Amino acid sequence: MSRSPTPARPLDGTAALVTGGGSGIGLACARRLAADGAVVTVCGRTESRLKETGLRHTVADVTDEEQVAAAVAHAAGPAPLRAVVHSAGGTTSIGPLPQLDADAWRATLELNATGTMLVLKHAARVMARSGGGSFVAISSIAAAVTHRWFGAYGVSKAAVDHLVRLGADELGGAGVRVNGIRPGLVRTELVAGVADPGPVLDDYLACMPLGRVGEPADIAEAARFLAGPESSWLTGQVIDVDGGHHLRRGPDYRAMFEPMFGADALRGVIPGE
Secondary structure (H helix, E strand, C coil), X not given: CCCCCCCCCCCXXXXXXXXXXXXXXXXXXHHHHHHCCCEEEEEECCHHHHHHCCCEEEECCCCCHHHHHHHHHHHCCCCCEEEEEECCCCCCCCECHHHCCHHHXXXXXXXXXXXXXXXXXXXXXXXXXXXXXXEEEECCHHHCCCCCCECHHHHHHHHHHHHHHHHHHHHHHHCEEEEEEEECCECCHHHCCCCCCCHHHHHHHHCXXXXXXXXXXXXXXXXXXXXXXXXXXXXXXXXXXXXCHHHCCCCCCHHHHXXXXXXXXXXXXXXXX
């Protein structure tokens, strides 16, 4: 009796690019796409970290347009580029508004907002020429509910959410879908101190109907759905993957920031110089 052929994996014959793919959410997304057959290229600024992933990789800073264009072209080399997960991001801007550093503000906007635009710009060109594809932006719960004393971070991620809607509206005719994910508190090295037991974590959990810290795999599963054929009639959406946190309020970081800035500063009172 002959065996039936093994079903092809859903992403076989396609290529994918994951920015910020050297660790955390980006790496989890890259591995999830690869598990379903995509030839995945990860990019980031640190080559040693990218090499440790064992995946195809290229070094790129998402705020450098030439490097972004080269990374997209490299990712599209082995097969048609059908999925891009843009996970690169971060912040150097924290503190009460009257004390914010303008250079850190600009750098955070450049990384999160402009970086997303550059990756979408060049990925959309390539995907449109080869019949379309899916762009998934990793945003943040901070885009939707205020995170006091987070400076430019939430503002820049709100820009990412609007860019998702704009990109979806403009690029649908070329078969390019654009969606986003707003993670809540996810257990990565970037939030190690926040996810440790203490008042900040307690407040996060009190704001989550599902009452647990997220894992990178939680975000990767959502990204895989948005990147794949299962979501072929879905575009312009930003999905909250946060244990339900968006239903309540932003977290209270007072216990972390008050020792840094002082109680008066956190309520908007800045002593005269």
